[in-house]
Amino acid sequence: MEKTYQRMVLAAGLAVAVGMVGCAAMQETDKSGEEALTLMKKDFKSRGQATVDRLNQDDVQALCTKYSGDAALPPEEARRVEAAQMAHVKYPADGKLLGDWKAGEKVAQAGNGMQWSDNPSKPGGGNCYACHELTKAELSFGTIGPSLYHFGRNRGFTAESQKYAYGKVYNSEAFAACSSMPRFGAHGILTEQQIKDVVALLMDPHSPVNQ
């Protein structure tokens, strides 16, 4: 009996201690987070199209910053973000999701767009190859994202797969919260036609991705 009581007191004490440490750590984190933003706002300057308002985070960016490094994103938060972002995926009005895979290949190769060094009046690229393998012809591909070689063949050349591909490129956060992949459609990085062309690169049976 007495032992049980001692154990309970010990456990309660530990819980309080852990809570206090956790709380102190969180306060420190919040403080340095605010200081970091204040410092960036003091020291970063607008240049070309890359203006300082880009330092302001949206809700997704703030949440993904909070749960980065050692802090794992809680699954319920992830589901909430994905549902909220899914509501913002805008599919083409004409219902056609498949463009021209040859144009899509150019979009996948191009790494320009949205940098202070880029001309904002020129169309930007998707830079897919920076992170993904797509075709066997292009050996210079990155490994930040999974290989997309045989994307259509593996998933089936179905309307459902096309819709998934379009949605994923349009807004990756709707499918995997805090993904490293940009929200190409939602953030206006690529146009509707460019996304259709990238979908064709992934989904057209004649595309080198599916050879």
Place this chain on the structure above:
Amino acid sequence: MNPMFRGVLVVGFSAVAAATAWAQKPSNTVQEIERYRELLQDGNPAELWEARGEALWKEQRGPKHASLERCDIGLGPGVVKGAYTVLPRYFADTDKVQDLESRLVTCMGALQGISESDAKKVHFGNGPKKSVMEAVVAWITSESRGMKMNVSLDNPKEKEAYEIGKKMFFYRAGPHDFSCATCHSHDGLRIRLQDLPNLTNPRDAQRAYTTWPGYRVSQGEVRTMQHRIFDCYRQQRFPEPGYASDAVSALTMYLARNANGGTYNAPALKR
């Protein structure tokens, strides 16, 4: 021909014969760069920057016609040997944590009477438009070659700068949702063919940090950590980080401290 390859081919300096021999046998880019490094291992063009930097350090310049030889860059006035291994650090006279470039701006002002804007004017060189800063940094860093990185967090301001730098590293923003961590917090990743160091992992952080500055073959210039951070933010689609600013010093503090214990080995040769 990809732009990197083209950059390698157009670069012009004394090892033209070696470069020509190399250019005749293209195979894959990574192997070629390795081969190129071997050909040049006894003649990194960065040595030209180091020599110019040493002369500039000793030259009487600015309204006060003084040299930088009494500048305290971390180990006391005039001590250059090993100084880069303790940077960034806290300096009592400015009451700030400063990286090397920030500190040099302070010294140019205090010793030589050069205004902050003049000191920062040509911060990144471009061909005939040479940078004093890049040369002086090349020389000072070369004087830490072979020594171990030893960045302190003993001062509360150093600890604070480290924590702020860490927050900056993980800060996601901009049209692409990128942070430094998007590319630099995972082991074994590549962007295109370029290996990405995981800067949260001591082994990768050491290897990356201890090899800046580097003579960039693709640019024909010596670039410092300051430039590396500037160009990462450009690709992150962020606005421009101020040169030698407190923000860059804080981020550099995070990166340098994570590299502690690594043997410093720069200026190096990079693609």
